[in-house]
Amino acid sequence: MNLGTFGNMAANGGSVCDFYANSSVFITGGTGFLGKVLIEKLLRSCRKIDKIYVLLRGTTNKTAQERLEDLSHEVLFEKVRQDDPNIMKKLIPVNGDLTLPNLGMNNEDYSLIVKNVSIVFHAAASIRFNLKIKEALHCNVEGTKKVIELCHKARCIKAFVHISTAYSNTDKTFVKEEVYPAPENLDKIYEIIRQNEDDTEADDLTSSRPNTYTYAKAVAEYEVLRNHGSIPTAIIRPSIVTPIWRDPTPGWLDKWSGGTPIIFGLCKGLLRCLDTQPSNVIDFIPADIAVNLSIVAAAKCHVDTPKVKVYNCCSGPTNPMTFKMLSDYCHENSIKHGLHWFPYPKIFLSTNRVFLKIVRLVLQFLPLFLADIWLKIRGKQPRFVKMLEKLTKVEKTLHFFIKNQWQFENHNVEALISTLSPSDRVQFPCDPSEICWKTHFEDYCLGIDKYLMNTSIKSANINSGMYK
Structure with missing residues (x-):
């Protein structure tokens, strides 16, 4: 580490944990996958943190308080609860709604946040593609703008972290760590929408993107750039988020989202092929790396220039994984741990349409169809063809990301990691080059069976995005 790095550390006031000591944090999207991992990590590693306010929307069945209690009793929080039974008292539920004025908070709660909070993580988003x-x-977009408004009113704001996605700029093959101009001026976008109630031309707005989710995230990033003012701000762009890599529970995940249904289908022998080149890089990033990078970025951005710092939180630049590796890991773990439901779960990777049609018919559909007939004969409910239909919809939804690949710049990530002390590197590991994909995917495959198999594949959100 050079002297300049030591100088930066000194200017930053010590360790990452020191930055959070006696400070209060406000989190949106706390019930999402990354949101939960973020809350757990802050409680476990930043013990001197004051309060963590979590924006939650009450439902017809449960209040915000009840939803937070449910969250805190999940398996993810077992370790932190055992270490300190009173730590969960630091979590404060705030009833609200991202789409409403003042984030749906009452005046008392809003004033409380403005008075006490100094660090804001905005992880909430609708991840539906359609x-x-x-x-x-x-x-x-509008939800993001409301969070920025709150940051401007906060009396002691030190950092604002906006969780975006590496796929907000899919119209580019090489994605730099910078905020690109919005696809279109926001006022013009709304004008086009108002003039086209049938959404025909409005939908044409997103023609440069695979779906409205990535389009809206690109617009949101630009609004962060335009409106952050003097607030120290960082944008984190995770790629396809996978389960926890290291702590506290390797392989933990809680949703059928992102690429998880595809991994499930490959391991079980339900899916036998993917429309892609074996050498294509698929960019995965474990949830805890994305969270650790977010925590570190907040601690460092307050001493940086007023410029918004963008971090492409991706594995491709330093530790790429190809689809060939992915298929090999799924096949290996399927056999090793007996995860497959059908014999010899071989996976074929090709872009030849004729070949893919043959494989899908002979090796994919036909065995499942015959298995359903056998279930009927035995007086049981057929299920495999319906599972295949569901998985096929997921595959079609993600086809754009399976078929294509991108290169992501990571200079800012590398520079950020270089500022960390040895102890912070251990406490907040965020270097993708350290991942052993073989081990991680064994945890991933086993994690699906352990944490998700009590939830039917039928409940999988086929419109899930890449990182939430």
């Missing part, structure tokens, strides 16, 4: 453009903008 939303109408107006709905996607309403949540992912």
Whole structure:
């Protein structure tokens, strides 16, 4: 480490944990996958943190308080609860809604946040791919603007971290760590939407993107750039988020989202092929790396320039994984741990349409169809063809990301990691080059069976995004 690095550390006031000591944090999206991992990590590693306010929307069945209690009793929080039974008292539920004025908070709660909070993590977003453009903008752009408004009112704001996605700029093959101009001026976008109630031309707005989710996230990033003012701000762009890599529970995940249904289908022998080149890089990033990078970025950005710092939180630049590696790991673990439901779960990777049609018919559909007939004969409910239909919809939804690949710049990530002390590197590991993909995917495959198999594949959200 050079002297300049030591100088930066000194200017930053010590360790990452020191930055959070006696400070209060406000989190949106706390019930999402990354949100939960973020909350757990802050409680476990930043013990001197004052309060963590979590924006939650009450439902018809449960209040915000009840939802937070449910969250805190999940398996993910077992270790931190055992270490300190009173630590969960630091979590404060705030009833609200990202789409409403003042984030749906009452005046008392809003004033409390403005007075006490100094660090804000905005992780909430609608990750549905098939939303109408107006709905996607309403949540992912207008919600982001409301969070920034709160940051401007906060009396002691030290850092604002916006969780975006590495796929907000899929119109580019090489994605730099910078905020690109929005696809279109926001006012013009709304004008086009107002003039086209049938959404025909409005949908044409997103023609440069695979879906309205990535389009809205690109617009949201630009709004962060335009409106952050003097607030120290960082944008984190995770790629396809996988389960926890290291702590506290390797392989933990809680949702059928992102690429998980595909991994499930490959391991079980339900899916036998993917439309892609074996050498194509698929960019995965474990949830804890994305969270650790976010925590570190907040601690460092307050001493940086007023410029918004962008971090492409991706594995491709330093530790790439190909689809060939992915298929090999799924096949290996399927056999090793007996995860497969059908014999010899071989996976074929090709872009030849004729070949893929043959494989899908002979090796994919036919065995499942015959298995369903056998279930009927035995008086049981057929299920495999329905599972295949569900998985096929997921595959079609993600086809754009399976078929294509991108290169992501990571200079800012590397520079950020270089500022960390040895102890912070151990406490907040965020270097993708350290991942052993073989071990991680064994945990991933086993994690699906351990944490998700009590939830039917039928409940999988086929419109899930890449990182939430």
